[in-house]
Amino acid sequence: MLIGLIGKSNSGKDTTFELINKNSTLLFENVKFAGVLKNTLATLFNTPVDEFENRTFKEAKIYKDKSVRYMLEYFGAAGRKIDESFWVDMAMKNILPHKNYCFTDVKYPNEGLAIKEKGGILIRINRPQTDYNTLMSERFINxxxxxxxxxxxKTVSYLEEQVRAILEDYNTEILLK
Structure with a gap:
């Protein structure tokens, strides 16, 4: 099974992923379309890939005056210039049919389409925010x-109630805990 989570930075995508696993008897693996990109940059800059999930690290300068976030967006755009689906294809080739995955970084229409083509669902997470900067990669989420x-x-409990309702509606194979 595939689930794709869509939302701006700090909207609660990772929390939603945790709630999906908490409330389902199935175990979903957290995967990212940007995973291959982050692994590539981690190798290039000799940095542990886990650092690329750290918000403070993303704002740090990694090459001259360029931040990690800038490098992610720059190299991400370069891959899409090779082929619009370059990063999607790289991510989807690792998806096994008998496993369950939750993409927590769906930001482009072709990413959503790839999930739908494999029978998955797409969930948008809306969170009122007043202090975010819209990232270049977030332009297409709507x-x-x-x-x-x-x-x-509202609260995490309120979010969890909604997650449970989606799991119940989505598929009877997902048994709630």
Missing amino acids: EIPIDYVLDNS
Whole structure:
């Protein structure tokens, strides 16, 4: 099974992933379309790949005056210039049919389409934010067709109730804990 989570930075995608695993008897693996990109940059700059999930690290300068975030966006765009689906293809080739995956970084329509083509669902997470900078990679998230919307404007318990409702609606194979 495939689930794709769509949302701006700090919208609650990783929390939603944790709630999916908490409330399902199936175990979903957290995968990212940017995973191959992050692994590549980690090798290039001799940095542990885990650092690329750290918000402070993403703002740090990694090459001259360029931040990690800048390098991610620059190299991400370069891959898409080779082929619009370059990073999607790299991520999807590692997806095994008998496993369950949750993509926590769906930001482009072709990423959503790849998940839908494999029978997955797309969930948008809305969270009111007043202090975020819209990233270049977040420009297209409202263009991605979705199956469900989560309102992350209240408590984690409120978010969890919505996640449980989606799991119940999505598939009877996902037994709730």
